[in-house]
Amino acid sequence: MTSPHIALFALAIGAIIGAGLVLLVGWAYRARAQAAEETSQAVPAGTIDVLASMDDAACVLDASGLVLAVSQAATRFGIEAGAVLENAELRQLVRSVRQSGGSATETLRISRGGVRLDPRLVSARASAMGARLTLLIIRDVTERERLDQMRNDFVANTSHELKTPVGAVTLLAEAIESAADDPEQVRRFAARIQAEAGRLGQLTGRIMSLSRLQSSDGLSGLRPVSLDEVIASSLEAHAVQADSAAVELVRGGDRGTWVLGDAQILIEAVGNLLANAIAYSPQGSRVGVGVRVEGEVVEIAVTDQGIGIAEADRERIFERFYRADEARSRRTGGTGLGLSIVKHAAQRHGGEVRLWSRPGRGSTFTVRLPRIEAPSADGTGKKKKKKRAKKDATRTRNGENA
Structure with missing residues (x-):
C-alpha cells in the first residue's frame, strides 16, 4: 500500500472514531436526560421543590433503595441522587417502613460525609410515599444532646457544690449546740460556720453572675x-x-x-x-x-x-x-x-x-x-476632641494663639 493510500486509510479510521465518539457522547446526554425525566416522573410533583427548601437532610428513595431526590443538607451525610443509600441502619429503617407501609422514627449515631471520626447523633424518620417511594428525613440533634448534657452536668455539679457547705454548716451547728458550755469551742465552730457561709455565698453569687452572662438578653446600661x-x-x-x-x-x-x-x-x-x-x-x-x-x-x-x-x-x-x-x-x-x-x-x-x-x-x-476612645469631660468623646483640635489649628493660623 502506497503512502497516499495509507494516509487516506488513516483519515477514514479517524473519521469513523470521531463519529463514534460523537454518537457515544450524544447517547450519554440522552441517557442522562431520560434518567432525569424518569426521576421527575417517579417523584411526585412539588416534592423536589419541598426538598430544596428544607434545612434538614432529606431524600426520596425508590423500592430498590436508589436515591431519587435529595435536599441540599443530605450531602453532609454522603447521600446523593442517583446513588444507593450507604448507611446500613438507615437502609434497615427504610426497609421496615416499606414493609409496614407507615412511618417510623429512630435515633441513630451515624458518620457524616464518610468521616468516621465525626459521628453525629440524628433523629431519622422514614415515611412511605405510596407503594414505591419512601421519604427519609435526618435531623442532626448532636448540638441539642450536648446542651442537654451540659444542663444535666450543671445541675448535678451545682447540687454537689452546694451540698458540701450546707452539710458542713449543719454539722457545725450541731457541734455548737453540744459545746454550749465551752465558749472557746463555740467561737471556733462559729468561725468555721462563717467560713462555710462565705463559701456558700461566693458559689451562689457566681452562679447568678454566670446565669446573667448566659441569658439571652444582652448587657444593659x-x-x-x-x-x-x-x-x-x-x-x-x-x-x-x-x-x-x-x-x-x-x-x-x-x-x-x-x-x-x-x-x-x-x-x-x-x-x-x-x-x-x-x-x-x-x-x-x-x-x-x-x-x-x-x-x-x-x-x-x-x-x-x-x-x-x-x-x-x-x-x-x-x-x-x-x-x-x-x-x-x-x-x-x-x-x-x-x-x-x-x-x-x-x-x-x-x-x-x-x-x-x-x-x-x-x-x-x-x-x-x-x-474605644477616652470620653471627654463633657462625655462627647473623640468627635468633640477633633472639633476642638481643628478650631485651635484655625485660630493658630489666624495668629490668635501666637
Missing part, C-alpha cells in the same frame, strides 16, 4: 469603662490573698485605655483571673497584670509563674465546674466557675479570652476587647 480603674479595683480586692500566699502583684503596660461595657462584670472577670493566678503560684513568685493596645483592640493579660496547665486540660478549662487540679482547687476554695465567667464576660463585651500555658512555667490568660 453599657458605658465607657476605664481599664485603669478595673485593674486597680481587681488588684485591691486580691491584695490580702496575695499577701497571704506570699505572691507579689505587678501592674504594667499601657495606661488610659477605655472599653464600652459593664465595669462590675469586667472587675469580676479580671479578679477571677488574679485569684486563680495567685492560688496556683508558688511562694515568692510574681503575678503580673498588663494592658496592651493593639489597633482597635485592647488586651488585658494576667500572667503567673505557677504550675501551668496540661495540654489535655486546656480545651476544657473554661467549662463550668471543670477543674484541672481538683484537690488543689477545693483546698483553695475554688468554685470551678471563675474561668467560665471570664469567657462569657469577654464574649458579652464583643471580645474573647486566650490561653498560653506550659506545665512548670506558668500561664497567661489574655482578654481581648474592642477599644
Whole structure:
C-alpha cells in the first residue's frame, strides 16, 4: 500500500472514531436526560421543590433503595441522587417502613460525609410515599444532646457544690449546740460556720453572675469603662490573698485605655483571673497584670509563674465546674466557675479570652476587647476632641494663639 493510500486509510479510521465518539457522547446526554425525566416522573410533583427548601437532610428513595431526590443538607451525610443509600441502619429503617407501609422514627449515631471520626447523633424518620417511594428525613440533634448534657452536668455539679457547705454548716451547728458550755469551742465552730457561709455565698453569687452572662438578653446600661480603674479595683480586692500566699502583684503596660461595657462584670472577670493566678503560684513568685493596645483592640493579660496547665486540660478549662487540679482547687476554695465567667464576660463585651500555658512555667490568660476612645469631660468623646483640635489649628493660623 502506497503512502497516499495509507494516509487516506488513516483519515477514514479517524473519521469513523470521531463519529463514534460523537454518537457515544450524544447517547450519554440522552441517557442522562431520560434518567432525569424518569426521576421527575417517579417523584411526585412539588416534592423536589419541598426538598430544596428544607434545612434538614432529606431524600426520596425508590423500592430498590436508589436515591431519587435529595435536599441540599443530605450531602453532609454522603447521600446523593442517583446513588444507593450507604448507611446500613438507615437502609434497615427504610426497609421496615416499606414493609409496614407507615412511618417510623429512630435515633441513630451515624458518620457524616464518610468521616468516621465525626459521628453525629440524628433523629431519622422514614415515611412511605405510596407503594414505591419512601421519604427519609435526618435531623442532626448532636448540638441539642450536648446542651442537654451540659444542663444535666450543671445541675448535678451545682447540687454537689452546694451540698458540701450546707452539710458542713449543719454539722457545725450541731457541734455548737453540744459545746454550749465551752465558749472557746463555740467561737471556733462559729468561725468555721462563717467560713462555710462565705463559701456558700461566693458559689451562689457566681452562679447568678454566670446565669446573667448566659441569658439571652444582652448587657444593659453599657458605658465607657476605664481599664485603669478595673485593674486597680481587681488588684485591691486580691491584695490580702496575695499577701497571704506570699505572691507579689505587678501592674504594667499601657495606661488610659477605655472599653464600652459593664465595669462590675469586667472587675469580676479580671479578679477571677488574679485569684486563680495567685492560688496556683508558688511562694515568692510574681503575678503580673498588663494592658496592651493593639489597633482597635485592647488586651488585658494576667500572667503567673505557677504550675501551668496540661495540654489535655486546656480545651476544657473554661467549662463550668471543670477543674484541672481538683484537690488543689477545693483546698483553695475554688468554685470551678471563675474561668467560665471570664469567657462569657469577654464574649458579652464583643471580645474573647486566650490561653498560653506550659506545665512548670506558668500561664497567661489574655482578654481581648474592642477599644474605644477616652470620653471627654463633657462625655462627647473623640468627635468633640477633633472639633476642638481643628478650631485651635484655625485660630493658630489666624495668629490668635501666637
